[in-house]
Amino acid sequence: MLYEPHLTTRKIIPENQEFPILSLSSRITPDHLFYRRNHCPYPAVDMRTWELQIGGYVDRPLCIRYPELIQMHQVSIPVTLECAGEKRGLFHPKKRGEQWELGASSHAVWTGVRLVDLLHAAGIQSNAIEVTFEGMDQGTRTDMPGVFAFIRSLPIEVALHPDVLIALYMNGEPLPFRHGYPARLIVPGWYGMASVKWLHRINIIDQPFQGPYQRVDYVYERHIEPVSEPVTKIRLNSTIARPSDQEVLARGEHWLIGTAISGEHPVAFVEISMDNGMSWQLAPWLDPHESYSWRRWYLKWTARTPGTYDIRVRATDAAGNVQSETADSNTKGYGYNAIHQIRVYVD
């Protein structure tokens, strides 16, 4: 291919790469452009010894090898993953960490075993309150000595939701290694940190999990509040994929395209302003509604008058929530979902 968009490299090791959202075409992100967000170097996975272990407060601890797992009943669910740090690079003043811009988000169809089926097979005991998920990836941290595996927990009621998958396939193919082969947790509607890659241990516990990827990272922390709130579901958000900020356009017809998403209530509608928020118009949908998928919108725009145009997009959800003008300025820079604005020039 002569014209080939690429992932945007934010960090080499651990590998952090962003989907070039200006290339948005299909609803499903091409595998090679699916964003990659890693906390640790890539793990070594040996399929001769790999097994999925389920233990802790269960009646029947399980060890399931890959050939068994792929024989179990599978379901397919389209799920958009979005990094909790999506758009961190848009904060003013800047926030420390990976400077994600618009593309720390991508969409795929995931196929696998329902987690609830495995948990039922293991038999959850009555004192269970959380379930931990351990990836095979591990590494050091800047803020404390030692080596830590990437481990996250879910409240038991979330873990028992029938749409939470142990995904074995991505877009109909076995999971690519970089996206968690052989098995990846998929937690629909939650930010991507919950969807643990290279999953090999599931543990049912009777106390809140205290690991650093749960309690230090991925919390909304504000200087004025004594208690930090965990990062969970994807906030209502929308993005202009094209045109790009500061792009110069000829007079004539242009197509705006972008995405909208929410992990809480369904997105009801998306509006576009071509005049810096003075007036708004509805943008038609390109995609049907799906529970856990971003939904593409578009707008045909005939640029008749040369000048500078400040274009905004804002989404409203089914509960009447609207994106706000300013971002939630938590110290770690998670959950940026202010109204997205770009400036374009018509010559």
Add this chain to the structure above:
Amino acid sequence: MLYEPHLTTRKIIPENQEFPILSLSSRITPDHLFYRRNHCPYPAVDMRTWELQIGGYVDRPLCIRYPELIQMHQVSIPVTLECAGEKRGLFHPKKRGEQWELGASSHAVWTGVRLVDLLHAAGIQSNAIEVTFEGMDQGTRTDMPGVFAFIRSLPIEVALHPDVLIALYMNGEPLPFRHGYPARLIVPGWYGMASVKWLHRINIIDQPFQGPYQRVDYVYERHIEPVSEPVTKIRLNSTIARPSDQEVLARGEHWLIGTAISGEHPVAFVEISMDNGMSWQLAPWLDPHESYSWRRWYLKWTARTPGTYDIRVRATDAAGNVQSETADSNTKGYGYNAIHQIRVYVD
């Protein structure tokens, strides 16, 4: 390769891709990471009919086919190319156009025929004042109707400089198509727009060339000045390639690495400040001096105290010029060469 940096996609068609400078390792940029800056879609090149034409005010117009060209005397020169829009994305307020960050610059060894040899063979007439170079790429513009080939000119005295090449090879291999196969002008020390790709026509003229890529684009235009100045040589500049802005580091030893360049006087030395410009220290060179090449510098830094560090780099050239604190705010956003500053955090 498990860890693979990628070009950063700024625009798909015409293709504009940026070198991910955080991957800087060798002085020479790997071909697949060499930045791509195009004004037009990629041209169709038919080698059965391609020839290099030299005409205009010459005694003997020439048409040279590729097999002849590669038989001529070749020289090799290491030359860094840098887009005049390098770091445009760092201007505040923003400037219209491609939002290049740190990597619209790359380095290669170019091999080809000296332009002066061809011009002498053709016989320059005495009324010649400029030479135009026409690429096979052509396309529309946003600001005027019509289709324009990418054509640039050089003053005759620059065109006669012995280091200006008709490059046929890049890093010892035939030019990659995206970098101008079969033949590319290389103007050492000048910003990249001068180094016309897919070159097929050279014309010696007796008046200043007025094409839009010469007179509309690539001029330093300021609202306060009636006359705009052409963009020519690469300005004194330096860049911190690693660490990245907003990166979080562990306490301990770190290596800073970056580049410095100038198309005018040689870069004499590079200084680093770890304290927001209060104090400065010399950074040792990683590379020897070469006339037209960026030169990598490094600095070993032991981060002992947690906190926020504002790191700056500034280069001084052999004529005593130093990079300034603020960028030259020309309307089109060319030649950004303010002191580069990043912020890092030590945990």
